[in-house]
Amino acid sequence: MYHVVFTRPLVLLGAICLSGTLAGCSEKSAPATATAAPVHSQIPGRLKIQPASMKMLEIQTVSDTQDTQTAWAPAHIAFRDDRVTAVSASVPARVLEIHANVGDQIEQGAALVTLASPDALRIRYELGKAEVAYDVAFAEAKRQRMMFEKNVGTQVDRLAAEAQLRDAEQELQRARRTASLMGKGNNDRIVITSPRTGVIAARNATIGAAVEPNGEPLFVVGDPNAVWIVADVFESDLAGMRVGTRAQVELSSMSYLATGTVQRIGAVLSTDTRRAPVFITLDGDKPLPALRPGMLARVGLEVPAQAGMVIPLSAVLIKDERRSIVFVQSGENSFEARDVILGAPSRGYISVISGLKAGDRIVVKGGLLLDGAANQLL
Secondary structure (H helix, E strand, O other): OOOOOOOOOHHHOOOOOOOOOOOOOOOOOOOOOOOOOOEEOOOOOEEEOOHHHHHHOEEEEOOOOOOEEEEEEEEEEEEOHHHEEEEOOOOOEEEEEEOOOOOOEEOOOOEEEEEEOHHHHHHHHHHHHHHHHHHHHHHHHHHHHHHHHOOOOOHHHHHHHHHHHHHHHHHHHHHHHHHHHHOEOOOOEEEEEOOOOEEEEEEOOOOOOEEOOOOOOOEEEEOOOOEEEEEEEEHHHOOOOOOOOEEEEEOOOOOOOEEEEEEEEOOOOOOOOOEEEEEEEEOOOOOOOOOOOOOEEEEEEEEEOOOOOEEEHHHOEEEOOOEEEEEEEOOOOEEEEEEOEEEEEEOOEEEEEEOOOOOOEEEEEOHHHHOOOOEOOO
C-alpha cells in the first residue's frame, strides 16, 4: 500500500493527512489556516488536493516521441573576436602617462599611453640615417644617369649607382615600418594610439611599470556594437549541435527569452570542465538591452532528443530509497503515485522504460509537496 507522509506545514499548502494511522483526518479537523490542504482519497496511492494548491504544481503531458530537447548551459557576453584589438608595446619601455581608462569611448588615433624607451631613440636615429643615405644614393644615381646620357660616364658606374639606390630605398622602408609600429613621439618618447574606434575593454598599463613586446597587452579596445553570446556547453550536448542551431537566451536584464542562432562551435574542450564554447548571435526581431562584455546569461540550445519516451528529471521522486515514482494526474485535482522503470538520464531528461504512456499528465515541479517523504535525487 502507498502511504502519503505528512512532512510539510499546512501553511505551505502541501500538507497531506496520513492514510491508515491518520485516517480520521478530514477537512473539518484541519486548522482554519490550511484552506488549500490536500484531501484524502479512499484509493491507496492516490490523493486529492484543494484547487488552491494546484498553482504550486507544474504539470506536463507525456509525449511518445520528441524531435528535439533543450540543453541549457551557462554563458556570457563577449566581444566578437574579429572586432576587438589588443594594443601592445613593440619595444621594451616604461610607462610614463596613461590617457584612457576602462569603459572610455575612444576614437581611432586617440592617445592611449606614453612610454619612454632607449630603443625608441635608437630606432629613430636609424630612420634618420636611412633617410640621409637614400637622399645621397638618389642624387648619385641621378648624376650617373646624366653622365651616361652625355657619354662622359660608364654603364658600370650607372648600374652600380642604381643598385645602391635600391638598397638605400629598401633600408628606408624597413626603418619606417619599424618606427611606425613603435608609435608616435619624439626622441625616446612613444605615444601609442588606438587602432580603432570603440570602448576600452581592459587596461593593464600602470604608471612606472616596465613593459615588454611579448608581455600582456597594455589595452584591449573593442566595438561595443559587435558582441555575441558565448555558451559553455557540455561535451555530451555537442554531438547533435550544428551551425544554425536555434537558441534561447536568458538575461537578467530582459523579462523575456531572446532568440538566436549558433554561428560557431569551438573545436577544443576545456580539460577542467569538459565544455566547449558555442558562439551565438541574437536575432534582431525584439529590442535588446545594452549588452556589455562580461555580462552573464543562460542559453537553451535545441539538440536531438533521446529515442523513445522521455520526461524531465524533476518529475521523478525516489521512494523508500529504491522506488522511482511519478505523480500522474488522474482527475481535476487528484493524483496517483505511479512506479516507473527508467533508463539513463541526459540533458535534464530521462528515458522511461515502463510505467507511463503517451498522454499521461505528470507533475514535473512540485512533486515533493505531494509526498514530502520522497527524495528528488536524480
